[in-house]
Amino acid sequence: xxxxxxxxxxxxxxxxxxxxxxxxxxxxxxxxxxxxxxxxxxxxxxxxxxxxxxxxxxxxxxxxxxxxxxxxxxxxxxxxxxxxxxxxxxxxxxxxxxxxxxxxxxxxxxxxxxxxxxxxxxxxxxxxxxxxxxxxxxxxxxxxxxxxxxxxxxxxxxxxxxxxxxxxxxxxxxxxxxxxxxxxxxxxxxxxxxxxxxxxxxxxxxxxxxxxxxxxxxxxxxxxxxxxxxxxxxxxxxxxxxxxxxxxxxxxxxxxxxxxxxxxxxxxxxxxxxxxxxxxxxxxxxxxxxxxxxxxxxxxxxxxxxxxxxxxxxxxxxxxxxxxxxxxxxxxxxxxxxxxxxxxxxxxxxxxxxxxxxxxxxxxxxxxxxxxxxxxxxxxxxxxxxxxxxxxxxx
Numbered sequence: 001x002x003x004x005x006x007x008x009x010x011x012x013x014x015x016x017x018x019x020x021x022x023x024x025x026x027x028x029x030x031x032x033x034x035x036x037x038x039x040x041x042x043x044x045x046x047x048x049x050x051x052x053x054x055x056x057x058x059x060x061x062x063x064x065x066x067x068x069x070x071x072x073x074x075x076x077x078x079x080x081x082x083x084x085x086x087x088x089x090x091x092x093x094x095x096x097x098x099x100x101x102x103x104x105x106x107x108x109x110x111x112x113x114x115x116x117x118x119x120x121x122x123x124x125x126x127x128x129x130x131x132x133x134x135x136x137x138x139x140x141x142x143x144x145x146x147x148x149x150x151x152x153x154x155x156x157x158x159x160x161x162x163x164x165x166x167x168x169x170x171x172x173x174x175x176x177x178x179x180x181x182x183x184x185x186x187x188x189x190x191x192x193x194x195x196x197x198x199x200x201x202x203x204x205x206x207x208x209x210x211x212x213x214x215x216x217x218x219x220x221x222x223x224x225x226x227x228x229x230x231x232x233x234x235x236x237x238x239x240x241x242x243x244x245x246x247x248x249x250x251x252x253x254x255x256x257x258x259x260x261x262x263x264x265x266x267x268x269x270x271x272x273x274x275x276x277x278x279x280x281x282x283x284x285x286x287x288x289x290x291x292x293x294x295x296x297x298x299x300x301x302x303x304x305x306x307x308x309x310x311x312x313x314x315x316x317x318x319x320x321x322x323x324x325x326x327x328x329x330x331x332x333x334x335x336x337x338x339x340x341x342x343x344x345x346x347x348x349x350x351x352x353x354x355x356x357x358x359x360x361x362x363x364x365x366x367x368x369x370x371x372x373x374x375x376x377x378x379x380x381x382x383x384x385x386x387x388x389x390x391x392x393x394x395x
């Protein structure tokens with residue numbers, strides 16, 4: 001009494017489901033059992049799918065050629081792990097291991113080389129992500145992350161006599177229910193932008209300002225954002241390879257307050273990049289504004305949608321790049337260092353390493369260095385609280 005076409009489709013789905021399960025987890029040692037299960041499913045049904053098509057579906061993907069031979073991906077994505085995980089597709093955004101490691105496969109200059117497409121990625125591909133994260137951040141398998149944004153715990157401030165030009169502190173934050181930038185679907189990205197734009201309209205006091213979507217942006221506004229060094233643009237090869245510039249520039253934008261000391265980037269490398277900054281060396285004031293801004297974003301979105309930040313006990317705040325897990329924080333100053341410039345950048349890197357800091361050019365991570373001004377920031381993200389990292393940078 002079952003409709004023939006419906007019955008056919010049902011059995012096809014059942015057979016493929018069983019087949020995919022055993023392919024992902026037991027391919028090598030259970031190939032015979034796999035074929036037996038496939039044949040049994042067909043025989044136990046109505047024999048609508050031939051045995052030969054089942055055997056063909058069980059073929060394993062070829063192991064990719066990872067060009068970044070010295071990357072953490074090359075070390076932790078072994079052939080066995082790839083065979084175990086390559087057939088899995090995440091629930092939230094349909095992400096795969098192949099998409100996660102695209103940068104390490106396409107480029108030969110990656111140190112890490114992997115991104116997560118959603119929170120599911122860190123769970124479904126844990127056999128790769130967990131040891132990689134532990135090695136990068138220097139934590140053990142039982143480590144737990146603690147967040148602390150209490151500005152009253154900060155001791156002291158940057159010496160006014162220090163040649164600090166400006167302070168900038170940023171964090172990334174992601175919301176439950178949406179994919180991360182490498183995997184987020186077009187509709188999820190649009191829904192998230194709409195939700196955030198509404199949240200920004202609720203800001204008051206010194207946080208109040210305007211949201212500027214990239215799509216259809218007026219040329220006058222665009223040029224002003226460029227002049228203010230606020231605008232993020234397309235064209236980064238890593239972001240493109242990782243899938244973060246799909247549907248560009250739709251669903252992306254920038255919010256800033258009237259004083260231009262508080263910004264939020266929407267749907268760039270992370271769902272949000274929340275930024276506080278100002279001229280001079282008052283790190284405590286910048287951190288205090290950041291803490292209020294993060295809270296304003298969180299509470300406004302939660303009140304409207306019920307969605308909260310992605311936060312896990314193990315890895316803290318969830319980001320697309322595993323290097324940003326934990327706080328997702330970069331607390332930095334632009335500072336003139338003529339002596340270190342004369343001694344060479346490599347000697348500066350050694351000294352910063354001793355202080356748990358990281359030197360970069362003022363043009364960013366890949367923008368190079370000009371003159372004597374450097375961007376000096378905390379090195380760590382995970383395993384330390386926000387207060388600890390800011391205090392480290394101040395000290």
